[in-house]
Amino acid sequence: MKLLRYGAAGQEKPGLLDAQGVLRDLSGIIPDVAGKALTSGSLAKIKALDPQTLPKVDGAPRIGACVGDVRNFIAVGLNFADHAAETGAEIPKEPILFNKAPNCIVGPNDDVIIPKGSKKTDWEVELAIVIGDGGSYIPEDKAFAAIAGFAVCNDVSEREFQIERGGQWAKGKGCPTFGPLGPWLVTTDEVKDVQNLAMWLEVDGERVQNGSSKTMIFGCAYLVHYISQFMRLDPGDVITTGTPPGVGLGFKPPRFLKGGEVVKLGIEGLGEQQQHFKAYQG
Incomplete structure (x- = not known):
């Protein structure tokens, strides 16, 4: 579904x-x-x-985030081998976890606001896991039974806030509108092989990310198992699982969003998003 x-x-x-x-x-x-x-x-x-x-919905209404009332928005850093290589980082021995603010979640085609004082706003197409039954200490071989489905996420990131301002990555990951999610949640029965899905992202029509979930270091089942060792996963929690290469930080010289750009992204079988990036007006 x-x-x-x-x-x-x-x-x-x-x-x-x-x-x-x-x-x-x-x-x-x-x-x-x-x-x-x-x-x-x-x-x-x-x-x-x-x-x-079921009643048919007429017209073309706005599509919101595919999950509402998200309480835990968990993200995984440096989880694609080819993305780790482009940033010069070592392959993590265990998943790197951080939190995105749940209230940064917006619809897949809503505007994204570049935050006040930003110099290094970046893009990241990501595969998101949406928790169904959830639980604690979930065995890896039972992890898919705890998942409701999968969705597209743009893990928008401000690299100066994230890397240069001290503290955890959360500083650069949870700004308002930094979590476009959707367009829909695809239930697990409709995803043949979640570890072999094409992923892509374009900035103003230029394809900058062109990867696959097959290069994930830690797969979806392992991530659900691993994260559940440290916290209880509840129905509706979202885990966004990392990005393939082609982020702005990885370009030489780096490329970042200033406002006025159109970013389009998608994952095979999970749909597409498109956002207009706009500079903060305050």
Whole structure:
């Protein structure tokens, strides 16, 4: 299934994209694509429905983030071997974890605001895991049973804040609008091989990232297992899993976003995003 949320920001309704690409309203079935609605039991009930019995949504409403009320937005750093190489970093022996502020999540096509004082705003196409049943101390061989599905994420990053301002990476990762998510959540049964998906990103029509999830150092199942050793993963939590090469920091000289650019990105089978980057006006 492809689950999504549509409508004005802060007033999104739950929806389903049927096999013909028609948007169907799910608000009579679940209150939101969030929390307990993403557990395996709830998803099974939605899957058992005949989509043709759900109300059709007319027009072309705004598409919001594919998951609502996200409580934990966890990110993994330097998790692609070819991206680690372009930054000159050593391959991590264990996953590098940091938090993105949950309230930085926006719709996949919403504007991204370059923060006040930014000099080094960067892009990162990433594969996001959306937790379903979740739990603590999840065995790796049972990790996929704890996952609701997958989505596209742009892990927008301010490199000066992240690297040069001291402290943890969170400084450069959680600015408002730095977490476009969606367009939809694709449930695990529709993803044949999550560790072999093409990933790409363009800036003003120039392809700058062109990679694959097959170069991830730590795969999705291992990440869910690993993270669950340190915190409980709850339904609706999001884990964004790292980026392939081609980020602005990796160019020689580095290239960063100043405002006015259009960034388009996508992952095979998971959809596409497009954002206008705009300079902070305060």
